[in-house]
Amino acid sequence: MSDKKTIAVLPGDGIGPEVTAQAVRVIEQVNGVFGLSCTIETQPVGGAAYELHGHPLPPSTLDLARSADAILLGAVGGPQWESIDRQLRPEKALLGLRSELELFSNLRPALLFPELADASTLKPEVVSGLDIMIVRELTGGIYFGGPRAIEGEKGSRKGYNTMVYSEAEIQRIGHSAFQMAMQRDRRLCSVDKANVLEVSELWREVMIDLGKSYPEVELSHMYIDNACMQLVRAPKQFDVMVTTNMFGDILSDAASMLTGSIGMLPSASLDSRGKGMYEPVHGSAPDIAGQGKANPLATILSVAMMMRSTFGNEPCAAAIEAAVKATLADGFRTGDIAADGQAIVTTEEMGTAVVDRVSKS
Numbered sequence: 001m002s003d004k005k006t007i008a009v010l011p012g013d014g015i016g017p018e019v020t021a022q023a024v025r026v027i028e029q030v031n032g033v034f035g036l037s038c039t040i041e042t043q044p045v046g047g048a049a050y051e052l053h054g055h056p057l058p059p060s061t062l063d064l065a066r067s068a069d070a071i072l073l074g075a076v077g078g079p080q081w082e083s084i085d086r087q088l089r090p091e092k093a094l095l096g097l098r099s100e101l102e103l104f105s106n107l108r109p110a111l112l113f114p115e116l117a118d119a120s121t122l123k124p125e126v127v128s129g130l131d132i133m134i135v136r137e138l139t140g141g142i143y144f145g146g147p148r149a150i151e152g153e154k155g156s157r158k159g160y161n162t163m164v165y166s167e168a169e170i171q172r173i174g175h176s177a178f179q180m181a182m183q184r185d186r187r188l189c190s191v192d193k194a195n196v197l198e199v200s201e202l203w204r205e206v207m208i209d210l211g212k213s214y215p216e217v218e219l220s221h222m223y224i225d226n227a228c229m230q231l232v233r234a235p236k237q238f239d240v241m242v243t244t245n246m247f248g249d250i251l252s253d254a255a256s257m258l259t260g261s262i263g264m265l266p267s268a269s270l271d272s273r274g275k276g277m278y279e280p281v282h283g284s285a286p287d288i289a290g291q292g293k294a295n296p297l298a299t300i301l302s303v304a305m306m307m308r309s310t311f312g313n314e315p316c317a318a319a320i321e322a323a324v325k326a327t328l329a330d331g332f333r334t335g336d337i338a339a340d341g342q343a344i345v346t347t348e349e350m351g352t353a354v355v356d357r358v359s360k361s
C-alpha cells in the first residue's frame with residue numbers, strides 16, 4: 001500500500017476519544033514501520049457533535065466519512081443526552097452513518113487470546129482457542145423497518161416496530177457470510193426465528209438457496225434462543241454465524257463475554273466495495289470515562305481489521321495483532337481484563353505497550 005489514504009477518525013463520546021487516541025498512535029506507528037501514507041482527519045460525532053453543531057451527525061462529519069477511504073469510530077452516547085429528542089440522540093449518528101454509507105455487513109470476530117483464558121467468566125476449557133466470526137446484517141431489519149411508533153393516549157398507548165427484510169437484502173449479507181466462511185473453516189450457521197416469524201422463514205429459504213452456490217460451505221440453521229444458549233454452553237462449535245440486525249446485536253454482546261471483556265472486541269462495517277467503518281463493539285462507558293481506565297485494545301484491533309479488509313494489507317494487520325498478543329503476553333492489563341492481584345495499566349500505557357511492539361516481523 002503505497003498510495004495516500006485518508007482515515008476519518010470520529011472519536012465520539014465518553015471513552016471514545018481516549019481509545020481512539022491510542023489507535024491513532026498505532027496508525028502513526030505502522031505508517032512509519034510499513035511506509036504507509038495514512039492521513040488522519042478528525043470530526044466530532046454523537047453527543048460531542050450535538051454540543052458543537054446541534055446534530056449528532058452534522059454534514060461536515062458525514063462529508064468526511066463519505067470522502068475518506070476508511071472510518072475509525074470510538075463510541076457515542078451518554079446519560080446527558082438520553083432525554084433529548086430521539087432524532088438528535090447520539091446513537092442516531094451510528095444508524096445514520098451505517099445507512100448513508102450502506103454499511104450493510106457487520107463483522108464481529110470473537111477471538112480469545114490464550115493469555116486471557118482466565119479473564120472469561122466461562123471455564124478455560126470451554127473458551128480456550130475460541131475463534132468465531134459473527135456476520136450481522138446492519139442496515140435493515142427491525143432497527144430500520146417501518147411502520148414504527150408509540151401512539152395513543154397515556155395509559156392505553158401502543159408501541160410497535162417492524163422487522164422487514166427483502167430477498168435482495170438477505171442475499172447481500174448471505175454472500176458476505178458465505179465468502180467469510182470460505183476464508184475460514186467453511187462452516188456457516190444461519191441464526192433466525194423461523195418457527196415464529198415469517199421474515200425469518202424467508203431469511204432461511206434464501207440462505208438455503210444461496211448455499212447451493214457455495215457447496216464447499218457446510219450450512220446449518222439455529223433459532224436465536226438456542227444460539228444464545230449454545231454460545232454459552234459450547235461456543236467452539238461455531239465458525240461463522242450470520243444473522244439479522246437485532247439478533248446479531250444480542251449474539252455479539254453475548255459472544256463478547258466469552259472473550260473476557262467487551263474491551264477486547266473489534267468490529268468492521270463494510271459496504272459492497274469493501275470500504276468500511278471500524279469501531280470497538282463497546283459503547284462510551286460513561287462510568288469510566290476520563291479516568292484512563294478504558295481498554296483501548298478493541299479499537300486498536302479494529303485498526304488491524306481496517307488494514308486487512310479495506311486496505312488489503314495483511315502483513316500490517318498481522319503486525320498489529322501480534323503486537324497486541326505480545327502486549328498481553330508481557331502482562332499488560334487494563335482493569336477489565338486483569339485477574340485478582342494483577343497490576344493495572346492506564347489506557348495510555350496500554351497504547352504505548354502496543355506501539356512499542358509493532359514491528360515488521
Ligand code: NAD
Pocket residue numbers: 015019074075076077078079091094262263279280281282283284285286287288293294295296298334336
Ligand atoms: P458500554 O459498552 O459503554 O459499557 C458496558 C460496561 O463495559 C461498562 O461497565 C463499561 O465500563 C465497560 N466497558 C465498555 N468498554 C470498555 C473498555 N474499552 N474498557 C473497559 N471497560 C469497558 O455499554 P452501556 O453502558 O450499555 O452504554 C453506555 C453508552 O454507550 C450508552 O449511551 C449507549 O447508548 C452507548 N453505546 C454506544 C455504542 C457505540 O457507540 N457503538 C455501543 C453500545 C452502547
